[in-house]
Amino acid sequence: MTKWLTVADPRDIDLAVPQSPSTLTAIMKHYPLSYEVASNVVYHMGNGQSCGPLVESFHVYPAYSDHPEVVEKWPWLVIKNGKAKFQYGSSGISKANVAFQAGPMLVDGGKILDIPKEIRERGYDPWNPNERKPQLAIGLTSSGDLVHGVWSLASLYEVAEELLSLGCSQVMKLDSGESVGRIENGALELSNLRKLAAALVIRKVKTRFASMIETVDIVLDPGHGGKDPGAVFNGHFEKSVNLQSVLLIDKYLKRAGLKTALTRTDDSDTTLAGIAEFANVRRAKLFLSVHHNWFKSPDVNGREYFRYPGSVNGLRLAESIERHLKIATDQPLRRFAESNFQVLRNTNMPAVLYEGGFMTNAGDLALLKDPDWLDRCALAKAFGIIEYLKGV
Numbered sequence: 001m002t003k004w005l006t007v008a009d010p011r012d013i014d015l016a017v018p019q020s021p022s023t024l025t026a027i028m029k030h031y032p033l034s035y036e037v038a039s040n041v042v043y044h045m046g047n048g049q050s051c052g053p054l055v056e057s058f059h060v061y062p063a064y065s066d067h068p069e070v071v072e073k074w075p076w077l078v079i080k081n082g083k084a085k086f087q088y089g090s091s092g093i094s095k096a097n098v099a100f101q102a103g104p105m106l107v108d109g110g111k112i113l114d115i116p117k118e119i120r121e122r123g124y125d126p127w128n129p130n131e132r133k134p135q136l137a138i139g140l141t142s143s144g145d146l147v148h149g150v151w152s153l154a155s156l157y158e159v160a161e162e163l164l165s166l167g168c169s170q171v172m173k174l175d176s177g178e179s180v181g182r183i184e185n186g187a188l189e190l191s192n193l194r195k196l197a198a199a200l201v202i203r204k205v206k207t208r209f210a211s212m213i214e215t216v217d218i219v220l221d222p223g224h225g226g227k228d229p230g231a232v233f234n235g236h237f238e239k240s241v242n243l244q245s246v247l248l249i250d251k252y253l254k255r256a257g258l259k260t261a262l263t264r265t266d267d268s269d270t271t272l273a274g275i276a277e278f279a280n281v282r283r284a285k286l287f288l289s290v291h292h293n294w295f296k297s298p299d300v301n302g303r304e305y306f307r308y309p310g311s312v313n314g315l316r317l318a319e320s321i322e323r324h325l326k327i328a329t330d331q332p333l334r335r336f337a338e339s340n341f342q343v344l345r346n347t348n349m350p351a352v353l354y355e356g357g358f359m360t361n362a363g364d365l366a367l368l369k370d371p372d373w374l375d376r377c378a379l380a381k382a383f384g385i386i387e388y389l390k391g392v
Helices: 024-029 115-121 156-165 238-255 272-281 312-328 362-368 371-391
Strands: 003-008 013-016 037-040 054-056 059-061 075-080 083-088 098-101 105-108 133-141 146-154 168-176 181-184 187-190 199-202 207-209 218-222 260-262 286-293 303-307 333-338 351-358
Touching (some): 013 054, 024 181, 024 199, 037 168, 083 133, 105 115, 105 156, 115 156, 133 156, 146 156, 146 187, 146 272, 156 168, 218 238, 218 272, 238 286, 286 371, 303 312, 312 351, 351 362
Parallel strands (some): 218 260, 218 286, 286 351, 303 333
Antiparallel strands (some): 003 146, 003 207, 013 199, 037 181, 037 199, 054 098, 075 083, 075 098, 105 168, 133 168, 303 351
16 A cells, blocks of 8 residues: 655645546646645546535535435535635535535544444445545644545545544545546656546645555455455355455464454455555565365365466465465365466565365365364464465
């Protein structure tokens, strides 16, 4: 995860509203004043209009929505006479220097809100607040400054916790997903794909916070998740077995004093690029992606290990895990192999993608349904990882 956190005086915040929906770079190309940072605010939802009203220098751009009663439930950020506040309802917006709707609110009164409830009751799309994806948010500190945050990969709870830790008593979600983009000193970060209703402009930055992400010994990736179930057979979902296995491995590695990070801890969506970046920014020593297989023939069984072509240390890690697994189980080893899988290709550390058996094989599936067997194998994998790290 990469993140950019900037603090600004509300008097240095502006909106750039194009005559027609435009990309972030196109909007800022025509912005007439000097500035340091710009980002999108909300995704374009109409002919030059946003999904909620916008106010730029006392000019009100009307809302575009098939459900105006829903838009009325959304929070505003209003900047007037050099002071910023969040509010519900459009009172006084025509006299504002800057005002726009987004949301939901993530933090209020110095506490993280019930985000699923905010999403549901205020009529937003049914986002999963635990899903890690590009995020934009803005918070207000007790001193009256605004903290603007952009994350390449984060959940809404991670966003809320981070801005709360920086002194924000209120935090509002802005945009998320593929439309998130940021420009600083003319350099674009993340996306420039979407046409936007407006850009949020920071003319002068007071403070920048460095990205402080703790390094770890290993990143564990439970393959698939969310909308991607992986292999499905007789009502059993690979994504669930992957997560169950990884949580057990994580438990034993933590017990041994290792620092770990998981690409997901629940049934959240992930992306292959996001998984690799997650491991790289944490400068992990190792990466292990746990999967379970499927094949058209029910006779195929056994576990498999994949490493990137030519990865000597990837093979060493796989062999170290296998030395302990062959003691823990009589499930056969099928093969060690090389593969150009993206999570192996794009990670910067020794990496293994482990396939723990075939869900289409009756014998393997019976093992995968046995909690004691999964626990025994998780402990064996943990021993293999520890053995490898001791030998580095």
